[in-house]
Amino acid sequence: MWIERWEPEDERFWKEEGGERVARRNLVFSVLSEHIGFSVWSLWSVMVLFMGPEYGIDAAGKFFLVSMATLVGAVVRVPYTFAVARFGGRAWTVIAASLLLLPTIAAFAVMEPGTSYGTFMACALLTGIGGGNFASSMTNINSFFPLRKKGWALGLNAGGGNIGVPVVQLVGLAVIGAGGGPRVVLGIYIPLILLSAVCAYRHMDSISSVRNDTGAVRAAARDPHTWIMSLLYVGTFGSFIGYGFAFGLVLQTQFGRTPLEAAQLTFVGPLLGSLVRPVGGRLADRFGGARITLWNFLGMGAATGVVVVASVRESLALFVGAFVALFVLTGLGNGSTYKMIPGIFQAKAEAGGLVGEAAAVRGRRLSGAAMGLIGAVGGLGGLGINLALRQSFRTAGTGTGAYVAFLAFYGVCAAVTWAVYRRRTAERTAPAAGPERNPQLGYAEV
Template sequence: MTAAAAETRSDTPDDTPAGGRTEGRARRGGRWIERWDPEDERFWRETGERVARRNLAFSVLCEHIGFSVWSLWSVMVLFMGPEYGIDPAGKFFLVAVPTLVGGVLRVPYTFAVARFGGRNWTVMSAAMLLVPTAMAAVVMEPGTSYGTFLLVAALAGVGGGNFASSMTNINSFYPLRKKGWALGLNAGGGNIGVPVIQLVGLLVIGTAGAAHPRIVLAVYVPLIVLAAVLAALFMDNLAPVTNDTGAALDAAREPHTWVMSLLYIGTFGSFIGYSFAFGLVLQNQFARTPLQAASLTFLGPLLGSLIRPVGGRLADRFGGARITLGTFVAMGLATGVVIYASAERSLPVFLAGFIALFVLSGLGNGSTYKMIPGIFQAKALRRGLAGEEAAVYGRRLSGAAMGLIGAVGALGGLAINLAFRQSFLVAGSGTPAFVSFLACYVVCGAVTWGVYLRPVVRGRRAGQGARAQARVVCEAAGPDGSDAAAGATEADGERGPAYAEV
């Protein structure tokens, strides 16, 4: 598609008269959208929604493949038999390295969207996935040194960075009222890349055998190329999303950024950490063969990925903080089941509890990410901003915060794999690691309640008292006292819980 054709597409928003072009649009070319106001319901209904959906679809595709490459080594280790000479602790560390690199890369990837444009960076980041995939094909054989495996596994971290840029980009396309569903769908579609590559690994092990890991890599090379080409053809850049390093500094100074980072460690850190470690736990604690482990490994990540948009939708309806708190309570209960099954070596009970953890972490992923734009929108309203000014403030800080929160949350996956490594080294099982995870969920649940829900409860109680007092004032003041009642109620609303809808 040529630039000229793209400029005249009927579903590309423009704020110029018919047939006209802005100076910026002419300078940048047809893949840049100069005007974007998703909070304007007419704009959204007439053109914005179509454009956002198209960009969301191809963002999901590229992020999906990015997640597959990021979790590549959770599959490759299943092919590593005794001839590779790597013990269980070494394998846990091998799958932890991409988690670390991907988490760190999420920070610069977040700001790359504003620097290069969402469409442009999606194309670039998708193409970069060819490097770790091709390198893995070169080194994946017995006799390769462990250091070489670590280096190549680290390259797979670029797939983890894709999540941050993709979420930041899609966050800018959608209005606040639809962010929970859109971000949940974008992330959920990406997360499915984890079970999909595990299913490909299962298919290869079940048909060609555990001696042919390169077949998995051969499947993904053409898919990476296809994703990059489609992104180049059908995605758009948003000109209003300009590079703003000050937003990163403001987001880093904001306490809510770090509170949400902790909560995201509990949800997404659990999801990605368990996804990478599940197969190794089954092999080392329950003596499953590579084929047996691969036949079970994909199920938890698949269900957790599919339910993530549901978590976002529930958060849109009931509030992200409420869903997140309920999720942490349920994750604590499921972890208790896993601890019992791990100690008793009961595989059926272990699988039931572990898969429940995946499903709950998926729900929590969707609800926590919904909270982020809601928090900063609430802060904008408390600062006295309104309308588009409040929306711009919220998008600016929430987009920057998403990169930081996503990076810290991904490092939770690193912590999980390191905890498993230490647990198997010391105790020969994963039970001590699960006990530490239970403690983490208790802390996360307490923080969710204390920071986002307890103020809501206290605010409502205070509001009831204020309204009762206002009624007394009305009765004493006579007919003119109605204004006093209204003022008291409005003041209570201003002072009330800022995060009731977060």
């Protein structure tokens, strides 16, 4: 269904004319579709656990498989973002959900010893399209909710999607524990993909005022805040997806865990990180995304320091505990950074003299365009993590060098967050204020 009039910032429209009810319904089925997309995207983090010596692929080769899935998932986020405006949120959700059948059926057909590495690589690349669902889903839901609700709505939408990572790992654990093969996992997801496509077709809507706007894309690409937030999102989401894909392999390679033992631990961190993402958005709604993001990066740095110590001491219990804490912090940071994006662009619109609905419309227009770019760059962070771990294990036989690099990067992210969005002088980066404007307008509360 196409919706011709959509004014979520109008309290009467939102509460009395059914706007909130429509937005929540679309959110529910957006979460379902994105959830399945994340599960498909992270399939190879599970498939590699089944790939014993009979497959003839070493640890570096397995890291490369999951890295390529991450790469494609990041790249396709850009076109997926703009597909919402081209086809409408409802139609594109149906299309995107249906496309997930391609990698799932392909993997089902070839998943057995003796298959060439190139064939496995092609299947891993195909699963990357599941990562695109996040971008289109977030762009679509961003249009449905008012600014005061975006932290919660975007956090819930993303968290429900992110939880697809631990869910597919739990499915893999159950199948491994029952003595089943990888095709059982794939066979479970094929009907779920069809269900999500049917639900999107029957229960979702498209907003007619959302149209492709190349001007908004160009404006978002030129705005330095798009690239600053991309860096911060590399630190939060890039870490979440990178660790989610790699953690099981790290446990097998560095600590000698069996596939079943690794699977029993792999899902815990991604599960908790997914569940707390809405909490990060809610905290950002209340206290400001910049504040939560800054403290979050400081916490991620501390947790990574413990990971380094655990790696050097070869303490599995300390390593797993620190990594679970790190996963939780990535989830909180995912929610707070995405809350910042619409707040930044609305603050800029208000600094330019716009007020009320006009400022909100411009903020939605630019933030929707920026989300695709930010989400794509953030996804590339997962690629970086997997490649760094691959190189560290190849050269030193341990992941310690990679963990030290991650620790340094979180320090950079914390410094950037403070310098751009929390430092008092950053509050005066807006254009020169006129008599009607607030000269202290800044980003500390976005």
